[in-house]
Amino acid sequence: MSGSVALEVRGLAVRYGVITALQEVSFRIPQGDIVTLIGCNGAGKTTTLRAVSGLLKPSAGSIQFEGSSIAGLPPHELVRRGMAHVPEGRMVFANLSVLENLHMGAYLQRDKAKIREMLEFVYTTFPRLREREKQLAGTLSGGEQQMLAIGRALMSRPRFLMLDEPSLGIAPLLVKTIFEKIVEINRTQGITVLLVEQNANLALEVSRHGYVIETGRVILEGASPVLRQDPQVRAAYLGG
């Protein structure tokens, strides 16, 4: 499995005005893996993802995607290059139907047959979305909106998928389903996954490697099973 690197971030720093949100974030994600970034609220996880997908301009550091530097590229260019980002809070287009949301996910795909094929894959993965096809996304439950947000990201046929707290504000039963689907998507489609979570337990269970981020720095990293046994991680993130 060891081979090329999907994403490599080195010395990433991001500021919001005078506030320094990230000061020294470095990590590496091998092609085909599930890697997780865990940390408390306000640690800098969302900021990291937003810098990678081009929504924020870093003040220092380098970001390499599949071997080429992507710092400063606009988000739509990164989507074209095979990156997808499911943002925190889902951000489904509440004023659009489920189907329209999915079509927006395939915005850059002009081949109608390929769009239909992807749509079928998303509907097979999340049958609930097919049932709700015509409904406005704003009327879906939190869990269904998360499925839609993931399905919408898959519509662009990404090779690299970033998920920002997919478990946030969702019924426990649906969280389980969604995590199973994330693993399934990784296995069957070979999509590399970067999973950001506050729910460290779950994240370390499905991932292969993990990074712990605290006040804008990576303070610890390791294979996920090892991190789960780490006393520091257990005390801070796994409830003892």
Place this chain on the structure above:
Amino acid sequence: MNEFLQQLLNGLALGAIYALIALGYTMVYGVLRFINFAHSDVFMVGAFAAYYISNGLARWLPPESIPGAVIIMLLAMAVCAVLGVVVEKLAYRPLRDRSKLNVLITAIGVSLFLEYSGQLLFGADPKTFRLLPSRNVELGGLVLNSNQLIVFGLTLVLLLALRHIVMKTRIGTAMRAVSFNHQAAALMGINIDSVISFTFALGSALAAAAGILYAMNYPAIEPLMGVMPGLKAFVAAVLGGIGNIPGAAMGGVLLGMVESFVRGSRYSTYADAIAFAILILILLFRPAGLLGKSVVEKV
């Protein structure tokens, strides 16, 4: 009874023109959350563009004919579409991340710039606008002007076309996505700048059509002709719920009707004041407008 129907028809024609202008205000508000005060001057430029194009092409086009009018109108709409895109790119885009107040003040500046450039280039004196011969058609005691009929027909066509673009096409869906959330739209691979340019082009082309229709019915055109219709169309957009496309069309028609009935009554001198009084009343009771949803404004 006939008097009533006559005012209704006049009001509908005026309202259709307000509706076409109001759509531009509301669509731009949808994607950028600010009022493009220069929009009323794009309306004026539309009328002048048609005036100069029709003079310039007089040798090639059959005079005062429908095919000629269609060509002139399409060209004037294209001129204004380009103007709208250029204004956005030069004046508003550099301020995209600044406070909305900065952009609003800039829009007022652009408006004044277009008005006074108009006076410089076109002259301040009114010009007579004539695109098609005007005939009166009698219909069961009602007098219908042929130019009014054109207003009805063309507005209907433009509204249906707009509805199709916004609801059924890829770029129209992207416009709605951008209206909801820029960042989420960008993460879909949508180029936000192109969608905003497209929105300005669409709104400005409709304003040009409105300017031409207005000039066909009130045939003296001058560089400040956009001010009052623009202000009323803005009222119409707020009335319908700013950001809401069917709301803008409805608000325009409503405002045109009210204005027409007030003008036909003994309070005619208050016609404009009453339009604004309506705005204040509606906003007191329905702050989000008639079709708007109350949402807390994001800052």
